Amino acid sequence: MHIDVLSLFPEMFTGVLNTSILKRAQERGAVTIAVTDFREYADNKHKNVDDYPFGGGAGMLLKPEPLFAAVEALKQASGKKSHVVLMSPQGAPYTHQKAVELGTHEHLILLCGHYEGFDERIREYLVDEEVSIGDYVLTGGELASMVVVDSVVRLLPEVIEHDSHDDDSFAHGLLEYPQYTRPADFNGMKVPDVLLSGHHLNIEKWRREQALIRTAMKRPDLLLNVELSDEEKQFIEP
């Protein structure tokens, strides 16, 4: 998979892309990631990428020309089927399912805005979808695009052992069950007996119950989209 990010502040990505799992994923060849400053594609003498809104109003908007030119160049260069995503607070809420789905594209192009917004033609004609990482406004799409890159790449084959995704929070629509490591007794705070029992079926059952309890307490909204057995329904709504 190849990911291109278009941003006016490529330096923001240096640490994130060159650390830990994202670094290893690139070293292993699971993904290639490039960040391009789309100011390079500005066609005017002063390399302006923004301009005043028609009709008046506060702030500046990103002009269409540099982003259209940059996306076209990246599509040509990759020679793959590209999927263009606009990072924006107006987008669809970003979820685990969306991370899985974005990971199926062979070429992703993530567009990061800055300033007050975009010329609407970018939204209408250039992008395949618009994604928001939450109901708040960031100073730009950079942090949002890093969230997308991180969550997509960790799911790619060979990046993290596959088994560990099975227990991810959200992987089955539930939050992850509680986990413990040594010591079994830390200053009187004990690990639940069942986990020390070596009885795999009981451990599985306990984990599923804990995931259900946890989800019911912290994120009851998630339960609306999970298939529960009659016994499990009884369990969380006695």
Ligand code: ADE
């Ligand atoms: N750009 C600014 N705010 C954003 C958000 N919440 N999600 C995605 N992109 C953004």
